[in-house]
Amino acid sequence: MNHSRITGWGKYIPEKCLSNLDIEKFVNTGHDWIVSRTGIEQRYIANDDENCSMMAVKAIEKSLEQANRSASDLDLIIVATNTPDYLVPSVSSIIQHNLGANCPAFTVVTGCTGFMYALITAHQFLATGAYSCISIVGVDTISRFLDWNDRTTCVLFGDGAGAVVLEATNKPYGIISFDMGSDGAKGMQLAIPGFGSAVKMDHAMLNRGDQFLSMVGSDIFKFATRIVPPTIRKIVDAADLVLNDIALFVPHQANIRIIESATKELVIDKEKIFSNIHHYGNTSAASIPLCLIDIVAQKRVNIGDYLCLVSFGAGLTWASAIVRWGTHLD
Numbered sequence: 321m322n323h324s325r326i327t328g329w330g331k332y333i334p335e336k337c338l339s340n341l342d343i344e345k346f347v348n349t350g351h352d353w354i355v356s357r358t359g360i361e362q363r364y365i366a367n368d369d370e371n372c373s374m375m376a377v378k379a380i381e382k383s384l385e386q387a388n389r390s391a392s393d394l395d396l397i398i399v400a401t402n403t404p405d406y407l408v409p410s411v412s413s414i415i416q417h418n419l420g421a422n423c424p425a426f427t428v429v430t431g432c433t434g435f436m437y438a439l440i441t442a443h444q445f446l447a448t449g450a451y452s453c454i455s456i457v458g459v460d461t462i463s464r465f466l467d468w469n470d471r472t473t474c475v476l477f478g479d480g481a482g483a484v485v486l487e488a489t490n491k492p493y494g495i496i497s498f499d500m501g502s503d504g505a506k507g508m509q510l511a512i513p514g515f516g517s518a519v520k521m522d523h524a525m526l527n528r529g530d531q532f533l534s535m536v537g538s539d540i541f542k543f544a545t546r547i548v549p550p551t552i553r554k555i556v557d558a559a560d561l562v563l564n565d566i567a568l569f570v571p572h573q574a575n576i577r578i579i580e581s582a583t584k585e586l587v588i589d590k591e592k593i594f595s596n597i598h599h600y601g602n603t604s605a606a607s608i609p610l611c612l613i614d615i616v617a618q619k620r621v622n623i624g625d626y627l628c629l630v631s632f633g634a635g636l637t638w639a640s641a642i643v644r645w646g647t648h649l650d
């Protein structure tokens with residue numbers, strides 16, 4: 321079996337930064353509430369000329385450059401997003417075309433866990449030897465689907481894209497173990513009800529606000545804190561490691577209190593838990609790759625380190641993986 325390692329990484333963040341103080345000006349909320357309840361201080365919001373495919377292409381191009389690869393080297397592109405350019409065609413084909421790549425491409429829609437689902441899927445293609453070089457991008461423009469009058473959702477999310485290049489290797493790097501799960505019973509607790517075949521697209525739909533993201537925040541909070549400890553234990557055991565062997569825990573950035581509460585039960589040293597939610601807010605499918613890219617930029621990871629990536633979100637879904645860090649530079 322081949323291993324798979326991350327050989328390139330790149331991000332695209334929209335230019336427009338929206339601070340909590342900016343949001344205070346048009347919604348009944350406050351900087352102190354947002355920071356104390358979520359840890360978020362600011363987020364980036366796509367301008368009209370920035371969309372899902374455009375942000376993804378920019379992030380992938382940077383990741384290819386880092387990996388010393390070009391689009392023509394790609395065997396597959398997997399796009400994780402909940403906010404594609406269109407319902408049809410798939411945004412993955414738009415991205416493939418705009419990159420100038422000549423390979424298959426598909427989109428994964430599993431809420432904030434999309435990047436993890438995509439990474440784990442890509443690993444299977446590399447481990448079997450079917451492919452040798454895959455681009456994975458987590459990208460979301462949730463801002464387009466927010467009701468900017470709804471303080472319970474609009475303060476939480478930000479836009480962005482993070483991409484990695486995953487390549488086959490015989491060295492023992494990459495995904496060592498993983499876990500994925502889905503519990504659709506409570507799926508509508510975090511949903512954009514409009515735009516699909518379940519809802520007729522008419523004025524009534526728009527008047528109800530079905531085009532906007534809706535969320536029962538407290539239930540998602542409970543789900544996340546319940547699911548994170550067992551999925552971490554499962555992958556650490558499966559990798560034949562103990563929690564102390566993990567150099568850095570990289571959780572989905574939805575709420576700093578979820579991260580604290582979910583990791584408290586595992587008694588993890590705070591220094592070993594990465595967070596950048598204060599800077600980006602919740603970027604959904606882009607959350608984990610943006611963490612990875614910041615971790616590398618901040619030199620928080622060394623060759624051979626074990627990273628524990630863990631994500632949860634709409635569906636409801638969860639996904640986690642132990643990744644042994646090793647790039648083409650080692």
Ligand code: UT7
Binds near residue numbers: 348353357475541573
């Ligand atoms: O990426 C995966 C998906 N998302 C998540 O994982 C998010 C999970 N949920 C959460 O992070 C939290 O539940 C929230 C941040 C969404 C809400 O925090 P909370 O501590 O659970 O607050 P709450 O919903 O219990 O609301 C407490 C109060 C309410 O007022 P009353 O009813 O007590 O008077 C809300 O109306 O806070 C109020 N509130 C706000 N106040 C100021 C809710 N949003 C805001 C706001 N500014 N933005």
